[in-house]
Amino acid sequence: MTDNATAPAELVAGDRVAGRLYTDPDIFDQELTRIFERTWVWVAHESELPGPGTFKSTHVGKQPVIVTRDRKGELRTLLNRCRHRGASICEKPSGKANGFTCPYHAWSYGLNGKLRGIPYPDGYEGVVDKAELSLKTLRTESYGGLVFATFNDAAEPLAEFLGDARAWIDLFMKQGGGYPIKVLGKHRFKFRGNWKIQLENTTDGYHFPIVHRSWMASVDAETADMMSFMTDPAAITHDLGNGHSVMQMVPEHSDLDADDGTEPLQGRFDDLVQELSKTLDPAQVRKLVRAMHGTGFNLNLFPNVSMSSAFFRVLRPVAVDETWIEHVAIGPDGPPEVEAVNRERLRIHEHFQGPFGFGTPDDAEGWDRVQRGAQGAPEMPIMVNRGLGRETTSPEGWPTAHVTDETGMRAAYGKWKEMMGDD
Template structure:
């Protein structure tokens, strides 16, 4: 038994420290509860700062099932508003991203400023001066940012974001080094859906075990160096539980710190890029950029909806108990060499997205999980791989080998904590 949990929890029938009940993927009532108990009581990632870089820039997102608008106001402050007119509930924005000076409801024309305050009500005289406009701004969520990652929470007394991220912060900082000295920016995204529960994807971000089998066709298509670097079952990697449901899976220990080992030989696959970069950049910078182009050697899973996964962001959005939307957001170097950003785009296209050489195979096996979960509802999903040799770390974390299900155990421990609160 997990000693960190109160014993005799009513949820023990659903989740134990090394297993979870199949109904976690299929039970509609449980899904409804998750959307409030989990998603409205934690920090949820909504944007990267570069997506709304300038005043007036906005994007739409979701916190659980609630539609929100993430917007930077005239003073540069970021707001996350529930995308719902305070009059009769219509969304005030149906555009995925853009730039605006206000949000106007299309139904009766109520107009809101970027900070959410209600500015205009057509034919206001009909309210005889009794409309309490200062109280009728868009509902705004708490917003905090760490190293470019913008999170929102519905919970007014939620702990500060830096405390919530805790042990994950160090890994976020390492992840951001793939800007190679340039600010990291988003470079577009692949969006796809699969017919399965959101937790199936949550588990996958720290699942090294599936890689050699599910991604065999990707490995067959890749060059020898890429294949060697993805030989992750034999490279001494590990998975660490970082607390609060977060975890990191180190697949390529040699690529944890992209600013280290700059004197290491440049991989053959990046020789042409390096030669091109040498026209305009000194050797040390060429090495730094080239080393960063392929991304980090680890996947960081931030509970409940963001993966900082090697070279991209993986954002999961529950749609219903058996449907999930995934976005794979490509990253680049703002103001960095075009050739390096192009290389990043091609690497992203190769594996990710509905026509990539990796994603469709992931989606297929997750679909198979959901289909199979209709059988044996009383059976357990086994999450015990690597538990027998898991070490407790001095700071309170846990660590096991790269293919251990330590990250999934961490996520389900957090899930249980929020669901029984």
């Protein structure tokens, strides 16, 4: 339990955080209300909601929601809770509907959340005004195809919250090779650890060659060389403000449009190049194939989503020691011939992600071990001080250090401290 004499925000210093941040259920409960119910939380990609009536079930913190497009095509996020007796009104992960009907007493709602009908209404005459019993609606805004929602009507506009991260979102979306991005598939798993352990991971270049040496040994020499960034002085991490950060592992691939044509395409994609060349011009083929591994950076958006090279990673806190992770594979949304690219991108995704990949099991084992170890000597701090002495300020005004430094973690915990101290 939290020591009532110590406010949670006081448990975060510039170079360390209290171990209790991983293990204290009181702190976890406060995080849900002070962070996940106050700020913008990622809920969907627009490609998952291609037209009116399409929907996706997900969560904001621990609260179940439905993200949908109403009849006018406007994005909506609705609390997945009937206004009558509290039953969930949608259990499907995704689909298309004209509205939502509670299976318990058949109260029905429109795509905009308005209460449309009550069976046997005679018992409610003079008791119920349907206009007052719409589904609870969350503020919903999108940027670059990313859909966010918040319970906080007073939250700043999404664009303001994303701030300087918007430019990196724009760069990330270029991996469509000239086409928009769409979701190709996803898989979910949970680890027995606190959500902040995973939040730290996306801009933690320090662990990569240690935890992922089996993956490095499994790929071709060109890919392994591309990801050998540990001693590259150009590989850096920026604190972008508002808890967001970006880790540039392969700086020359940060902007996929910046291509002088001299970098050879990897030989492993020769067959794909031949297939694409039957219908696409050489410039299109080069653009698509050069982006096969995604961008050269990981972008962490506080508090629940990261854009990791070539996929989205979404976290959902369940308990102080339990977190769901969803890995979302993405690719170009183009003509039929581009599906050959998406087929190959899925194979690359599966090679690292998922239960049979070389990356996800190793990451999850590390996260589990942090949680188990944090049970010991809870008064001992978690250190996030690597690179603090060599951190500089970029021309944009961003705190910046090497890709192996913990600048991104300090960014996230700075925002955590701000929100947990705001009463």
